[in-house]
Amino acid sequence: MNARSVPAAKRPPGGPVLQGDVTRALEIAFFEELAAVGYGRLSIEAVARRAGAGKAAVYRRWPSKQAMTAELASQAALAYVRAPDMGNLHDDVAQFVRDTMAALSHPLASRIVPDLLAETTRNEELAEALLAGIRTPRRENAARILHRAIERGELPADADIELGLDFLVSPTYWRLAVIRTPVDDDYVERLTAKIIAAMKA
Incomplete structure:
Protein backbone atom coordinates (compact mmCIF):
# COMPACT_ATOMS: atom_id res chain seq x y z
CA MET A 1 0.00 0.00 0.00
CA TRP A 62 -12.99 -1.70 13.47
CA PRO A 63 -13.93 -2.05 17.17
CA SER A 64 -10.55 -0.84 18.45
CA LYS A 65 -7.15 0.46 17.37
CA GLN A 66 -5.71 -3.00 17.98
CA ALA A 67 -8.24 -4.60 15.64
CA MET A 68 -7.59 -1.88 13.07
CA THR A 69 -3.84 -2.38 13.33
CA ALA A 70 -4.00 -6.16 13.09
CA GLU A 71 -6.27 -6.14 10.04
CA LEU A 72 -4.62 -3.36 8.05
CA ALA A 73 -1.04 -4.32 8.86
CA SER A 74 -1.78 -7.90 7.86
CA GLN A 75 -3.40 -6.85 4.58
CA ALA A 76 -0.45 -4.62 3.68
CA ALA A 77 2.16 -7.22 4.61
CA LEU A 78 0.50 -9.98 2.63
CA ALA A 79 -0.07 -7.77 -0.41
CA TYR A 80 3.55 -6.66 -0.65
CA VAL A 81 5.42 -9.96 -0.57
CA ARG A 82 4.06 -12.91 -2.52
CA ALA A 83 5.53 -16.23 -3.64
CA PRO A 84 6.61 -15.58 -7.25
CA ASP A 85 6.62 -18.49 -9.69
CA MET A 86 9.35 -17.59 -12.17
CA GLY A 87 9.99 -21.18 -13.26
CA ASN A 88 13.19 -21.84 -11.31
CA LEU A 89 14.50 -21.50 -7.77
CA HIS A 90 17.07 -18.81 -8.49
CA ASP A 91 14.59 -16.43 -10.07
CA ASP A 92 11.92 -17.20 -7.45
CA VAL A 93 14.31 -16.39 -4.62
CA ALA A 94 15.69 -13.28 -6.34
CA GLN A 95 12.20 -11.89 -6.93
CA PHE A 96 11.14 -12.71 -3.37
CA VAL A 97 14.20 -10.85 -2.07
CA ARG A 98 13.45 -7.84 -4.28
CA ASP A 99 9.81 -7.78 -3.17
CA THR A 100 10.84 -7.97 0.48
CA MET A 101 13.35 -5.16 -0.02
CA ALA A 102 10.72 -3.00 -1.70
CA ALA A 103 8.32 -3.57 1.17
CA LEU A 104 10.86 -2.79 3.90
CA SER A 105 12.17 0.26 2.00
CA HIS A 106 8.74 1.89 1.76
CA PRO A 107 8.93 5.23 3.65
CA LEU A 108 5.98 4.33 5.88
CA ALA A 109 6.94 0.70 6.44
CA SER A 110 10.47 1.65 7.44
CA ARG A 111 8.99 3.49 10.43
CA ILE A 112 6.01 1.26 11.14
CA VAL A 113 7.66 -2.18 11.16
CA PRO A 114 10.27 -1.48 13.89
CA ASP A 115 7.65 0.29 16.01
CA LEU A 116 5.16 -2.59 15.82
CA LEU A 117 7.86 -5.14 16.60
CA ALA A 118 8.84 -3.16 19.69
CA GLU A 119 5.20 -2.86 20.71
CA THR A 120 4.65 -6.62 20.48
CA THR A 121 7.18 -7.12 23.28
CA ARG A 122 4.84 -5.14 25.57
CA ASN A 123 1.44 -6.09 24.17
CA GLU A 124 0.82 -9.83 24.09
CA GLU A 125 -2.62 -9.54 22.47
CA LEU A 126 -1.26 -7.42 19.63
CA ALA A 127 1.65 -9.82 19.23
CA GLU A 128 -0.69 -12.79 18.89
CA ALA A 129 -2.89 -10.93 16.40
CA LEU A 130 0.06 -9.93 14.21
CA LEU A 131 1.61 -13.39 14.36
CA ALA A 132 -1.66 -14.94 13.25
CA GLY A 133 -2.32 -12.31 10.58
CA ILE A 134 1.20 -11.80 9.22
CA ARG A 135 3.81 -14.36 10.22
CA THR A 136 1.82 -17.53 9.72
CA PRO A 137 0.22 -16.75 6.33
CA ARG A 138 3.42 -15.15 4.98
CA ARG A 139 5.52 -18.17 5.90
CA GLU A 140 2.92 -20.51 4.43
CA ASN A 141 2.94 -18.43 1.26
CA ALA A 142 6.75 -18.30 1.00
CA ALA A 143 6.93 -22.06 1.61
CA ARG A 144 5.43 -22.52 -1.86
CA ILE A 145 8.75 -21.38 -3.34
CA LEU A 146 10.55 -24.19 -1.58
CA HIS A 147 7.94 -26.85 -2.26
CA ARG A 148 7.98 -25.99 -5.98
CA ALA A 149 11.77 -26.23 -5.96
CA ILE A 150 11.55 -29.69 -4.38
CA GLU A 151 9.02 -30.77 -7.02
CA ARG A 152 11.37 -29.54 -9.79
CA GLY A 153 14.31 -31.39 -8.23
CA GLU A 154 16.19 -28.16 -7.40
CA LEU A 155 16.14 -28.91 -3.67
CA PRO A 156 16.39 -32.30 -1.97
CA ALA A 157 13.15 -33.95 -0.89
CA ASP A 158 14.20 -33.70 2.76
CA ALA A 159 15.05 -29.98 2.56
CA ASP A 160 14.53 -28.17 5.87
CA ILE A 161 11.54 -25.95 4.98
CA GLU A 162 11.44 -24.14 8.33
CA LEU A 163 15.09 -23.17 8.17
CA GLY A 164 14.80 -22.31 4.49
CA LEU A 165 12.08 -19.79 5.28
CA ASP A 166 14.38 -18.14 7.80
CA PHE A 167 17.08 -17.90 5.12
CA LEU A 168 14.60 -16.27 2.73
CA VAL A 169 13.58 -13.43 5.02
CA SER A 170 16.09 -12.85 7.80
CA PRO A 171 19.12 -11.45 5.89
CA THR A 172 16.99 -8.88 4.08
CA TYR A 173 15.23 -7.78 7.26
CA TRP A 174 18.55 -7.45 9.10
CA ARG A 175 20.07 -5.43 6.26
CA LEU A 176 17.22 -2.96 5.78
CA ALA A 177 15.30 -2.79 9.07
CA VAL A 178 18.08 -3.24 11.61
CA ILE A 179 21.40 -1.94 10.25
CA ARG A 180 19.70 0.14 7.53
CA THR A 181 22.34 -0.43 4.88
CA PRO A 182 21.60 0.32 1.19
CA VAL A 183 21.28 -2.54 -1.28
CA ASP A 184 21.68 -2.84 -5.05
CA ASP A 185 21.23 -5.45 -7.78
CA ASP A 186 24.64 -6.93 -7.11
CA TYR A 187 23.70 -7.45 -3.47
CA VAL A 188 20.45 -9.15 -4.52
CA GLU A 189 22.38 -11.58 -6.74
CA ARG A 190 24.98 -12.35 -4.09
CA LEU A 191 22.32 -12.84 -1.41
CA THR A 192 20.24 -15.05 -3.71
CA ALA A 193 23.23 -17.30 -4.37
CA LYS A 194 23.99 -17.60 -0.65
CA ILE A 195 20.36 -18.36 0.25
CA ILE A 196 20.15 -21.14 -2.34
CA ALA A 197 23.51 -22.57 -1.26
CA ALA A 198 22.35 -22.63 2.37
CA MET A 199 19.11 -24.37 1.40
CA LYS A 200 21.02 -27.06 -0.48
CA ALA A 201 23.60 -27.64 2.25
Whole structure:
Protein backbone atom coordinates (compact mmCIF):
# COMPACT_ATOMS: atom_id res chain seq x y z
CA MET A 1 0.00 0.00 0.00
CA ASN A 2 1.50 3.31 -1.06
CA ALA A 3 -0.35 5.73 1.14
CA ARG A 4 1.51 8.74 -0.21
CA SER A 5 0.22 8.21 -3.73
CA VAL A 6 -3.50 8.02 -2.97
CA PRO A 7 -5.32 11.16 -1.81
CA ALA A 8 -7.83 10.96 0.99
CA ALA A 9 -11.45 10.88 -0.05
CA LYS A 10 -13.20 14.25 -0.15
CA ARG A 11 -16.91 14.92 -0.13
CA PRO A 12 -17.94 16.19 -3.59
CA PRO A 13 -20.15 19.28 -3.59
CA GLY A 14 -23.74 18.28 -3.11
CA GLY A 15 -23.02 14.56 -2.79
CA PRO A 16 -21.97 11.96 -0.23
CA VAL A 17 -18.60 10.28 0.00
CA LEU A 18 -18.87 6.68 -1.14
CA GLN A 19 -18.34 4.11 1.59
CA GLY A 20 -15.41 2.61 -0.28
CA ASP A 21 -13.78 6.02 -0.46
CA VAL A 22 -14.22 6.54 3.28
CA THR A 23 -12.69 3.15 4.00
CA ARG A 24 -9.73 3.89 1.73
CA ALA A 25 -9.23 7.30 3.32
CA LEU A 26 -9.23 5.72 6.78
CA GLU A 27 -6.72 3.08 5.70
CA ILE A 28 -4.36 5.72 4.34
CA ALA A 29 -4.80 7.88 7.43
CA PHE A 30 -4.11 4.92 9.69
CA PHE A 31 -0.74 4.16 8.11
CA GLU A 32 0.30 7.81 7.98
CA GLU A 33 -0.68 8.37 11.62
CA LEU A 34 0.97 5.14 12.78
CA ALA A 35 4.20 6.10 11.02
CA ALA A 36 4.06 9.59 12.50
CA VAL A 37 3.35 8.81 16.17
CA GLY A 38 3.80 5.06 16.71
CA TYR A 39 1.32 2.53 18.04
CA GLY A 40 1.51 3.71 21.64
CA ARG A 41 0.27 7.21 20.79
CA LEU A 42 -2.03 6.16 17.95
CA SER A 43 -5.67 7.08 18.53
CA ILE A 44 -8.93 6.48 16.71
CA GLU A 45 -9.65 10.20 16.94
CA ALA A 46 -6.41 11.14 15.20
CA VAL A 47 -6.94 8.62 12.41
CA ALA A 48 -10.47 9.88 11.82
CA ARG A 49 -9.34 13.50 11.85
CA ARG A 50 -6.53 12.82 9.38
CA ALA A 51 -9.02 11.05 7.08
CA GLY A 52 -11.56 13.86 7.30
CA ALA A 53 -14.11 11.53 8.87
CA GLY A 54 -15.80 11.05 12.23
CA LYS A 55 -14.89 8.51 14.91
CA ALA A 56 -18.10 6.65 14.17
CA ALA A 57 -16.81 5.88 10.68
CA VAL A 58 -13.82 4.11 12.22
CA TYR A 59 -15.82 2.19 14.81
CA ARG A 60 -18.23 0.95 12.14
CA ARG A 61 -15.27 -0.83 10.54
CA TRP A 62 -12.99 -1.70 13.47
CA PRO A 63 -13.93 -2.05 17.17
CA SER A 64 -10.55 -0.84 18.45
CA LYS A 65 -7.15 0.46 17.37
CA GLN A 66 -5.71 -3.00 17.98
CA ALA A 67 -8.24 -4.60 15.64
CA MET A 68 -7.59 -1.88 13.07
CA THR A 69 -3.84 -2.38 13.33
CA ALA A 70 -4.00 -6.16 13.09
CA GLU A 71 -6.27 -6.14 10.04
CA LEU A 72 -4.62 -3.36 8.05
CA ALA A 73 -1.04 -4.32 8.86
CA SER A 74 -1.78 -7.90 7.86
CA GLN A 75 -3.40 -6.85 4.58
CA ALA A 76 -0.45 -4.62 3.68
CA ALA A 77 2.16 -7.22 4.61
CA LEU A 78 0.50 -9.98 2.63
CA ALA A 79 -0.07 -7.77 -0.41
CA TYR A 80 3.55 -6.66 -0.65
CA VAL A 81 5.42 -9.96 -0.57
CA ARG A 82 4.06 -12.91 -2.52
CA ALA A 83 5.53 -16.23 -3.64
CA PRO A 84 6.61 -15.58 -7.25
CA ASP A 85 6.62 -18.49 -9.69
CA MET A 86 9.35 -17.59 -12.17
CA GLY A 87 9.99 -21.18 -13.26
CA ASN A 88 13.19 -21.84 -11.31
CA LEU A 89 14.50 -21.50 -7.77
CA HIS A 90 17.07 -18.81 -8.49
CA ASP A 91 14.59 -16.43 -10.07
CA ASP A 92 11.92 -17.20 -7.45
CA VAL A 93 14.31 -16.39 -4.62
CA ALA A 94 15.69 -13.28 -6.34
CA GLN A 95 12.20 -11.89 -6.93
CA PHE A 96 11.14 -12.71 -3.37
CA VAL A 97 14.20 -10.85 -2.07
CA ARG A 98 13.45 -7.84 -4.28
CA ASP A 99 9.81 -7.78 -3.17
CA THR A 100 10.84 -7.97 0.48
CA MET A 101 13.35 -5.16 -0.02
CA ALA A 102 10.72 -3.00 -1.70
CA ALA A 103 8.32 -3.57 1.17
CA LEU A 104 10.86 -2.79 3.90
CA SER A 105 12.17 0.26 2.00
CA HIS A 106 8.74 1.89 1.76
CA PRO A 107 8.93 5.23 3.65
CA LEU A 108 5.98 4.33 5.88
CA ALA A 109 6.94 0.70 6.44
CA SER A 110 10.47 1.65 7.44
CA ARG A 111 8.99 3.49 10.43
CA ILE A 112 6.01 1.26 11.14
CA VAL A 113 7.66 -2.18 11.16
CA PRO A 114 10.27 -1.48 13.89
CA ASP A 115 7.65 0.29 16.01
CA LEU A 116 5.16 -2.59 15.82
CA LEU A 117 7.86 -5.14 16.60
CA ALA A 118 8.84 -3.16 19.69
CA GLU A 119 5.20 -2.86 20.71
CA THR A 120 4.65 -6.62 20.48
CA THR A 121 7.18 -7.12 23.28
CA ARG A 122 4.84 -5.14 25.57
CA ASN A 123 1.44 -6.09 24.17
CA GLU A 124 0.82 -9.83 24.09
CA GLU A 125 -2.62 -9.54 22.47
CA LEU A 126 -1.26 -7.42 19.63
CA ALA A 127 1.65 -9.82 19.23
CA GLU A 128 -0.69 -12.79 18.89
CA ALA A 129 -2.89 -10.93 16.40
CA LEU A 130 0.06 -9.93 14.21
CA LEU A 131 1.61 -13.39 14.36
CA ALA A 132 -1.66 -14.94 13.25
CA GLY A 133 -2.32 -12.31 10.58
CA ILE A 134 1.20 -11.80 9.22
CA ARG A 135 3.81 -14.36 10.22
CA THR A 136 1.82 -17.53 9.72
CA PRO A 137 0.22 -16.75 6.33
CA ARG A 138 3.42 -15.15 4.98
CA ARG A 139 5.52 -18.17 5.90
CA GLU A 140 2.92 -20.51 4.43
CA ASN A 141 2.94 -18.43 1.26
CA ALA A 142 6.75 -18.30 1.00
CA ALA A 143 6.93 -22.06 1.61
CA ARG A 144 5.43 -22.52 -1.86
CA ILE A 145 8.75 -21.38 -3.34
CA LEU A 146 10.55 -24.19 -1.58
CA HIS A 147 7.94 -26.85 -2.26
CA ARG A 148 7.98 -25.99 -5.98
CA ALA A 149 11.77 -26.23 -5.96
CA ILE A 150 11.55 -29.69 -4.38
CA GLU A 151 9.02 -30.77 -7.02
CA ARG A 152 11.37 -29.54 -9.79
CA GLY A 153 14.31 -31.39 -8.23
CA GLU A 154 16.19 -28.16 -7.40
CA LEU A 155 16.14 -28.91 -3.67
CA PRO A 156 16.39 -32.30 -1.97
CA ALA A 157 13.15 -33.95 -0.89
CA ASP A 158 14.20 -33.70 2.76
CA ALA A 159 15.05 -29.98 2.56
CA ASP A 160 14.53 -28.17 5.87
CA ILE A 161 11.54 -25.95 4.98
CA GLU A 162 11.44 -24.14 8.33
CA LEU A 163 15.09 -23.17 8.17
CA GLY A 164 14.80 -22.31 4.49
CA LEU A 165 12.08 -19.79 5.28
CA ASP A 166 14.38 -18.14 7.80
CA PHE A 167 17.08 -17.90 5.12
CA LEU A 168 14.60 -16.27 2.73
CA VAL A 169 13.58 -13.43 5.02
CA SER A 170 16.09 -12.85 7.80
CA PRO A 171 19.12 -11.45 5.89
CA THR A 172 16.99 -8.88 4.08
CA TYR A 173 15.23 -7.78 7.26
CA TRP A 174 18.55 -7.45 9.10
CA ARG A 175 20.07 -5.43 6.26
CA LEU A 176 17.22 -2.96 5.78
CA ALA A 177 15.30 -2.79 9.07
CA VAL A 178 18.08 -3.24 11.61
CA ILE A 179 21.40 -1.94 10.25
CA ARG A 180 19.70 0.14 7.53
CA THR A 181 22.34 -0.43 4.88
CA PRO A 182 21.60 0.32 1.19
CA VAL A 183 21.28 -2.54 -1.28
CA ASP A 184 21.68 -2.84 -5.05
CA ASP A 185 21.23 -5.45 -7.78
CA ASP A 186 24.64 -6.93 -7.11
CA TYR A 187 23.70 -7.45 -3.47
CA VAL A 188 20.45 -9.15 -4.52
CA GLU A 189 22.38 -11.58 -6.74
CA ARG A 190 24.98 -12.35 -4.09
CA LEU A 191 22.32 -12.84 -1.41
CA THR A 192 20.24 -15.05 -3.71
CA ALA A 193 23.23 -17.30 -4.37
CA LYS A 194 23.99 -17.60 -0.65
CA ILE A 195 20.36 -18.36 0.25
CA ILE A 196 20.15 -21.14 -2.34
CA ALA A 197 23.51 -22.57 -1.26
CA ALA A 198 22.35 -22.63 2.37
CA MET A 199 19.11 -24.37 1.40
CA LYS A 200 21.02 -27.06 -0.48
CA ALA A 201 23.60 -27.64 2.25
